[in-house]
Each structure stands twice: as C-alpha cells, then as structure tokens.
Amino acid sequence: MTESTLFLIAFILYGFSAAFYFAFLFSEKNVWAKTGYKIIFTGFIIHTAALVLRTLESGHAPFTNMYESLSFLAWCGAFAYVSIEGKYKIRKAGPYFILIIIVLMAIASSPLMPKEAKPLMPALQSYWLWLHVSVTLLGEAFFAMAFVTSIMYLIAEPKKTARFKQNKGLTPERLDFISYRCIAVGFPLFTLGGLIFGMIWAYKAWGRYWGWDPKEVWSLITWFVFALYLHTRLVMGWKGKRSAVIAVIGFLAAMFTYFGVNYLLAGLHSYI
Amino acid sequence: MKSFIKLFSSVKLAIFLLIVITLATILGTLVPQGGSPEAYKEKYGDGAAVLINLGITRLYQSPWYLTLLVLFSINITTCSLTRIKPKFNKAFKPQVITEEKKFNALSLKKIFKSHQPVPRVKGNLKEILRSKGYKIREKSEQGRVYLLARKRFLGLFGSDTVHLGILIVIIGGFISGAAGSRDNLALTLKETKPVPGADFSLKLNKFETLYYPDGSVKDWKSTLSIIKNDQRILTKTIEVNHPLSYKGFIFYQSGYGWDWRNPQVEIMIGRKTENPFSESVRIKVGEKALIKDKHIEINPMYFVPDFVLTEENKVTSRSLEPNNPAVYVKALEKGELAFSGWLFLKYPEFNTRDSQVNSNLSLNFKDFKAESYSVIQIAKDPGVPFIWTGCTFVMLGLFLAFYFIPRELKFLIKKESQNTKIYAGGIVKKAKDSFKKEFDQIILLFRESK
Numbered sequence: 211m212t213e214s215t216l217f218l219i220a221f222i223l224y225g226f227s228a229a230f231y232f233a234f235l236f237s238e239k240n241v242w243a244k245t246g247y248k249i250i251f252t253g254f255i256i257h258t259a260a261l262v263l264r265t266l267e268s269g270h271a272p273f274t275n276m277y278e279s280l281s282f283l284a285w286c287g288a289f290a291y292v293s294i295e296g297k298y299k300i301r302k303a304g305p306y307f308i309l310i311i312i313v314l315m316a317i318a319s320s321p322l323m324p325k326e327a328k329p330l331m332p333a334l335q336s337y338w339l340w341l342h343v344s345v346t347l348l349g350e351a352f353f354a355m356a357f358v359t360s361i362m363y364l365i366a367e368p369k370k371t372a373r374f375k376q377n378k379g380l381t382p383e384r385l386d387f388i389s390y391r392c393i394a395v396g397f398p399l400f401t402l403g404g405l406i407f408g409m410i411w412a413y414k415a416w417g418r419y420w421g422w423d424p425k426e427v428w429s430l431i432t433w434f435v436f437a438l439y440l441h442t443r444l445v446m447g448w449k450g451k452r453s454a455v456i457a458v459i460g461f462l463a464a465m466f467t468y469f470g471v472n473y474l475l476a477g478l479h480s481y482i
Numbered sequence: 483m484k485s486f487i488k489l490f491s492s493v494k495l496a497i498f499l500l501i502v503i504t505l506a507t508i509l510g511t512l513v514p515q516g517g518s519p520e521a522y523k524e525k526y527g528d529g530a531a532v533l534i535n536l537g538i539t540r541l542y543q544s545p546w547y548l549t550l551l552v553l554f555s556i557n558i559t560t561c562s563l564t565r566i567k568p569k570f571n572k573a574f575k576p577q578v579i580t581e582e583k584k585f586n587a588l589s590l591k592k593i594f595k596s597h598q599p600v601p602r603v604k605g606n607l608k609e610i611l612r613s614k615g616y617k618i619r620e621k622s623e624q625g626r627v628y629l630l631a632r633k634r635f636l637g638l639f640g641s642d643t644v645h646l647g648i649l650i651v652i653i654g655g656f657i658s659g660a661a662g663s664r665d666n667l668a669l670t671l672k673e674t675k676p677v678p679g680a681d682f683s684l685k686l687n688k689f690e691t692l693y694y695p696d697g698s699v700k701d702w703k704s705t706l707s708i709i710k711n712d713q714r715i716l717t718k719t720i721e722v723n724h725p726l727s728y729k730g731f732i733f734y735q736s737g738y739g740w741d742w743r744n745p746q747v748e749i750m751i752g753r754k755t756e757n758p759f760s761e762s763v764r765i766k767v768g769e770k771a772l773i774k775d776k777h778i779e780i781n782p783m784y785f786v787p788d789f790v791l792t793e794e795n796k797v798t799s800r801s802l803e804p805n806n807p808a809v810y811v812k813a814l815e816k817g818e819l820a821f822s823g824w825l826f827l828k829y830p831e832f833n834t835r836d837s838q839v840n841s842n843l844s845l846n847f848k849d850f851k852a853e854s855y856s857v858i859q860i861a862k863d864p865g866v867p868f869i870w871t872g873c874t875f876v877m878l879g880l881f882l883a884f885y886f887i888p889r890e891l892k893f894l895i896k897k898e899s900q901n902t903k904i905y906a907g908g909i910v911k912k913a914k915d916s917f918k919k920e921f922d923q924i925i926l927l928f929r930e931s932k
C-alpha cells in the first residue's frame with residue numbers, strides 16, 4: 211500500500227465521517243455521531259500510517275513542502291478533534307470542524323501542490339525542524355477547534371432563549387468554556403513550537419534567534435492576540451461574545467502566518 | 483509616584499499596549515524593512531521621506547517601537563510586583579476558616595453528618611486527603627476541628643513566572659540589539675584570518691560540499707581551527723545547523739563559493755582517428771602547455787562554471803555553481819592553429835570547434851580544480867543566554883498557569899448531639915469540573931470509611 215493510497219483512504223473516511231456528523235445534526239440521533247466518531251478515528255489511524263510511510267520513504271520529516279505540511283495540519287486537526295470530542299463531547303461542533311480538515315486535505319491533494327519529496331536543503335536538515343513544525347501545527351489545530359466553537363458561540367448566543375435551551379449538551383456557556391480549554395492547550399504548544407523552537411532552530415541555522423522575518427513577525431502577532439484573549443478573559447472578566455471574537459481573530463492570524471505570509475510577503479521561510 | 487504605580491499596574495494599560503504593539507508590528511510587515519532610500523523612493527515616491535523619518539522603514543529598531551516595548555516591560559513588572567504580596571500571603575500564610583457561615587460562600591460545598599466520633603472523622607479525612615496529594619493544616623478549639631487541605635499552590639505563581647520570563651526575553655533582546663555583532667569571513671583552503679574583535683584567528687583546514695544524487699546541495703562542511711599565538715587551540719568540523727562556539731563567538735557555515743578567476747583544467751588530447759585519448763595535461767586557465775614530442779601547444783583561454791549562450795549569442799555564466807563547466811581552448815600544432823572551440827565537461831558531444839581549422843587533433847575536457855572558499859559567519863550575541871532563560875521561565879509558567887491549578891479544601895468537624903457534623907467546601911477559579919469530581923470522590927471515600 212502506498213502513501214498516496216493511504217492518504218486517499220483517510221481523505222474518504224474523513225468525508226464519510228463528516229456526512230455522518232451532518233446526519234446527526236439533522237436527525238439529532240446519537241448513533242450517527244457515534245458512527246461518525248468511529249470513522250474519523252479510523253481515518254486518523256490510516257492517516258498516521260500514511261505519514262509514517264512518507265517519512266520512511268523520504269527519510270525526513272513529513273512537512274517540508276506545502277503538500278506535506280497541509281496533510282500534517284489536517285492530521286493534527288483530526289488528532290485535536292478526536293481528543294477534544296473524547297474528553298468534552300462536543301458532537302455538534304464535529305461536522306464543522308471535520309469540514310475544515312476536509313478542506314485542508316482537498317487543498318493538499320489539488321494538482322497545484324507538488325507532491326514529490328525533494329531532498330532537503332541544508333538549513334532544513336535538523337531535528338529542530340521536526341519539533342518546530344509539528345508542535346506549532348498541533349497548537350494551531352487546537353486554535354482551529356477554538357475557532358469553530360467560537361463561531362458556533364457567536365451564532366448560538368443571540369438565539370439562546372429559543373432553540374438552544376433544549377440543546378442540552380452544547381449550551382453557549384459550554385461552547386465558551388471549550389474555546390477556552392482549547393486555547394489553554396493551543397497557547398502553550400504554539401509558544402513552545404512556533405516561538406521557542408523556532409528561535410532555537412533559527413539560532414542554530416542562521417546564527418540569530420530572531421530576525422524580524424515576516425513569518426516570525428506574524429507568529430508573534432498571533433501570540434499577542436491570544437495573550438489578549440487570556441488577559442481580557444481572566445483579568446477583565448470578558449467572556450462570551452468578545453472573547454469569541456478575539457479567538458476568531460487569533461485563528462485568522464495563525465492561518466495568515468501559515469498560508470498568507472508565504473504567498474503575500476517575502477521572507478526566509480518561503481521554501482516551505 | 484502613586485499614580486505612576488496605579489497606571490502601570492493596570493491591566494487596561496497592558497491591553498491597550500498589547501493592541502498598539504500588535505498594530506505597529508503588523509505595519510512593519512506591510513512596508514519592506516531595511517531597504518535603501520532609493521528603493522523606497524522608487525516604490526513610494528514622495529511618501530518615502532515620511533516613511534523613513536517616522537522610522538517605519540526600520541520599524542522594529544525605531545525609537546518609538548522600542549519605547550513601546552519599554553513601557554510594556556514596565557507595565558509587566560509593576561503589575562506583577564503589586565500583585566505578588568497578596569499571592570505570597572495566600573500561598574504561605576493561608577487562613578483556616580473558623581465560622582460555619584463562611585462555608586456558604588464557597589463555590590463547592592457539602593454539609594453532612596457521620597456516626598463516627600470527631601477524632602475518627604478527622605483521621606479518616608486526613609488519610610484520604612493525603613492519598614490525593616493534599617498538604618494539611620489543622621486547628622482545634624473547644625471540641626471543633628478545622629482542616630485546610632491544599633495542593634499545587636505553586637500554580638498561583640504561573641502567571642508571574644510567565645511575566646518574568648517575558649521580561650527576561652525583552653531584556654535579552656535589547657542586549658542583543660545593543661551588543662550583538664556579526665561578520666562574514668571568507669576563507670580559502672589553508673587560509674588563516676583574524677577574527678574581528680577577538681584575540682585569535684580562524685583557519686580553514688578543509689572544506690567540502692556534499693551533493694544529493696540529483697545534484698542539489700546536501701550540506702557544506704568546513705573544518706575550522708582556532709589559532710591563538712600560532713598555537714592551534716581546537717579544531718572542529720562545522721556544517722549547516724551545527725556551528726562551533728568558542729569564547730562567546732559562534733561560527734556558522736553561511737555560504738561557500740569558488741574562485742573562478744584561474745582554475746586548473748585537465749584536457750585530454752588525442753587524434754580523431756585514434757581512440758582513446760592518448761595523453762592528458764593539467765594546466766591553469768590562461769597559461770600554455772607544450773606537449774613536446776608532439777609539438778602541440780595547448781592554451782585554455784577562458785573558463786565559465788555554468789555555460790549559457792545569451793540571446794545575442796554571447797557566452798556567459800548562468801551562475802557561480804559548476805553546473806555546466808566549459809573551457810575555451812586554442813591549440814597549435816607545429817605553430818599552426820590546430821583547434822579552437824568550447825569543451826564541455828558534462829556534455830562532450832556538444833564540444834565545438836572552428837570549422838575553418840583542418841586538423842585531426844581531438845580534445846576533451848576531463849576535470850577542473852578551482853580554489854573553493856567557505857564563508858563563515860561569526861556572531862557574537864551576549865543576549866542569547868537571557869533569551870533561553872526567559873523562554874524556560876515562560877514555558878514553566880504556562881505549565882503552572884494552565885495545568886497546575888491550585889486546589890484548596892476546607893473542613894469543619896464538630897460534635898452535634900449524637901452525631902458528628904461535617905462542613906466541607908472548596909475554592910475553585912479554573913477547571914471547576916475536575917475539581918468537583920475530586921471533591922465528590924473524597925466525600926464518597928469518606929462515607930465508605932470506617
């Protein structure tokens with residue numbers, strides 16, 4: 211079985227999982243969601259196998275070009291969902307979040323993305339590459355989760371009285387709480403991977419820990435936004451709507467760091 | 483002074499500064515940084531002068547951006563300091579509750595009865611609490627027993643640890659900016675050059691470029707020696723991602739190149755009618771070699787590492803990499819022009835020759851040797867230790883703040899008619915769910931105890 215076959219199977223399973231979750235959303239029958247969970251779990255395992263296979267074949271970390279890095283981000287997303295759903299039971303967020311995973315998989319498999327594993331340029335041959343990218347993307351997957359629950363909050367909150375009363379499991383308060391928990395996981399991961407490991411690697415490869423490269427700067431901006439989230443929440447008692455808006459902005463900043471900077475702003479990181 | 487402290491300990495100011503710094507930082511990614519005045523003039527016209535004067539073209543080093551960072555640092559320091567004393571009191575001088583009605587105000591509470599006598603209740607509770615990792619303080623008066631059980635109270639200082647870390651990182655950044663330096667040193671093989679600002683020199687003993695099978699560069703390795711007073715102090719091979727550090731200086735592999743001015747080439751000489759080439763000669767470009775008994779004079783005139791023809795049919799080098807090395811050779815036989823044309827190392831089938839010259843002399847380009855040099859970047863950055871220390875504090879603090887959340891339980895045990903009455907309560911700020919679970923479990927364990 212080749213890496214691309216496994217990738218395709220995982221992609222299809224994610225698709226089925228989303229379909230089951232949407233069926234759950236409309237029918238409100240728990241079986242659908244339970245099946246959806248089993249399917250995404252299987253997809254996640256197969257996706258893991260695909261990444262392992264690619265690593266063995268290319269001999270380096272599976273995130274050195276855009277295809278690999280998108281596939282890895284989708285994998286982190288699946289991991290974040292499987293673990294958060296396992297802990298907090300947020301089935302109603304499932305369909306939307308899995309949709310994000312599917313979009314990532316779709317962009318990764320588009321013909322525009324070169325898929326062949328190229329030999330690594332000298333600066334990329336470092337175990338700090340593994341640590342830097344994997345931990346950062348894992349953190350971003352949790353920001354993505356918080357993004358989904360925050361958007362759901364912003365939609366649900368105004369209609370609180372009408373429909374959401376009977377919506378036992380996922381009240382707006384619960385959504386707000388889960389957003390916070392996701393950021394409490396994502397923020398330390400992002401700090402460690404995106405900023406600290408990034409600085410260590412830059413120091414080893416280029417002799418400077420910080421060079422105000424656009425990608426570095428945007429990571430810092432993302433970090434500021436989430437610091438803002440934590441402080442307005444903890445110290446000023448902002449909860450709910452304003453918190454949710456900051457979480458959404460934070461995720462958009464993270465995505466701009468990930469995609470936008472490569473295409474819109476020039477910098478050292480553009481070989482990714 | 484009071485109003486200064488009040489202003490700088492406010493979180494509102496922190497939020498305001500955080501927003502302003504974020505916006506300023508974004509601005510710096512919209513305007514290219516560190517370009518020349520001419521480049522800005524071309525891009526922005528008359529606006530260029532304004533951008534330059536406002537420091538936007540070197541924004542992250544501009545006085546006003548640095549001022550924002552200083553204000554932010556003062557803010558973080560004052561804010562953490564003003565809050566630290568009450569936290570210390572809370573952590574190290576905890577209050578044991580002595581009034582029943584205070585239990586009503588706690589967010590987790592339970593009031594219940596037991597048949598066990600007071601000392602037994604106390605013993606059982608303490609045992610259960612200890613097994614859950616709590617540290618216990620107790621107080622008794624007039625037949626009543628008060629217990630205060632706490633764990634993870636270091637978590638109270640999570641945010642302070644993060645803030646201290648950030649402060650150290652900012653200080654480190656300023657030190658790097660003020661005292662850091664970097665230089666490039668290009669060394670050819672066996673060359674020794676003094677390190678700027680140091681009392682020792684650097685020697686390049688060996689340099690090699692490693693390639694992948696497809697021809698792209700895999701790595702560069704330079705074997706360097708530190709030389710002091712003509713004595714070799716240490717020798718190490720560095721490569722990309724594996725620098726050498728010595729006395730606060732760090733030596734990085736930052737680039738490489740060849741001196742293409744007069745490389746040595748190896749040319750094979752034969753006759754069109756004979757195969758293979760019977761002789762070869764090594765010679766520097768620009769020099770002449772006589773192959774005596776054959777009366778042949780070989781003269782490689784020009785060399786290009788990466789041959790390409792321009793649109794006007796001129797020869798140039800596409801790059802400084804030896805991707806397509808070619809040499810232009812002229813040869814005389816007994817004083818007569820016998821050959822002139824380009825020879826290609828990798829594509830001998832494309833070798834050219836002057837069609838006017840009639841001779842059966844045949845030449846081939848076999849090998850070349852150029853002096854390669856290695857570019858070593860020398861960095862000195864006394865801010866670095868601060869950065870790593872600060873980062874460690876930040877991570878430690880984040881762990882404490884999010885995953886080492888203090889838990890505090892209080893108990894009042896007193897005799898009431900035939901029974902013992904127990905007031906139990908807990909204080910939570912964050913992570914209520916798991917604390918409540920533990921609380922319920924403790925009560926349950928107690929109920930099952932004898």
Ligand code: HEM
Nearest residue numbers: 437440444445491492493496554557558561641644648883
């Ligand atoms: C980018 C810079 C900053 C970062 C990353 C940061 C980080 C943190 C973190 C992680 C927490 C704990 C949050 C939680 O437990 O949910 C926290 C709490 C806090 N921060 Fe900051 N902080 C920053 C700047 C500031 C500044 C400038 C101030 C000064 C006014 C400040 C004041 C506070 C306060 C008062 C708390 C609550 C303390 C507590 O209750 O333990 N922070 N900060």
